[in-house]
Amino acid sequence: MSTTATKLNERNYGQWAIEAKALLRVEGLWDYVSGDMRVPRPPIVANSDASSTTPTARDPRGTDYNYLLESTDTSYLDQFYHFLHDWERGQMNNDKACGQLTSQIESIMQIWYQELTEPKQLSDVIKADFQKVIKVDGQYEMAMLTSCQL
Numbered sequence: 001m002s003t004t005a006t007k008l009n010e011r012n013y014g015q016w017a018i019e020a021k022a023l024l025r026v027e028g029l030w031d032y033v034s035g036d037m038r039v040p041r042p043p044i045v046a047n048s049d050a051s052s053t054t055p056t057a058r059d060p061r062g063t064d065y066n067y068l069l070e071s072t073d074t075s076y077l078d079q080f081y082h083f084l085h086d087w088e089r090g091q092m093n094n095d096k097a098c099g100q101l102t103s104q105i106e107s108i109m110q111i112w113y114q115e116l117t118e119p120k121q122l123s124d125v126i127k128a129d130f131q132k133v134i135k136v137d138g139q140y141e142m143a144m145l146t147s148c149q150l
Contacts, residue, residue: 013130039090
């Protein structure tokens with residue numbers, strides 16, 4: 001089985017969308033693109049004290065988030081560390097899904113979407129952009145057909 005989809009260009013959105021979805025399903029990332037899977041929310045409140053020695057949830061993309069634990073109870077700490085693991089995995093899968101989508105776009109077009117870092121948003125923007133293209137192309141094709149002389 002191929003691990004790549006046809007690269008998206010100005011004329012193949014329909015086929016690309018089918019292949020990209022299949023690829024993302026194989027990779028276990030489709031739920032991040034569809035919005036069915038989201039990065040978990042912390043079971044903690046934000047810590048405004050930057051000098052605190054509380055555990056830090058680290059975004060793999062480089063941004064630190066410091067949180068003040070609500071409790072030192074063992075079960076709460078277990079919940080926190082479980083969240084931290086799920087959160088880091090979710091961030092990593094978000095990045096993978098965006099990377100997969102972006103890598104399946106012709107390189108000349110990738111610049112249009114480089115600022116989008118959430119896979120659902122990226123997918124939605126691509127879809128909206130190409131629905132406009134399809135509509136415009138359809139209007140053009142209809143105009144060409146109606147202007148044909150037999």
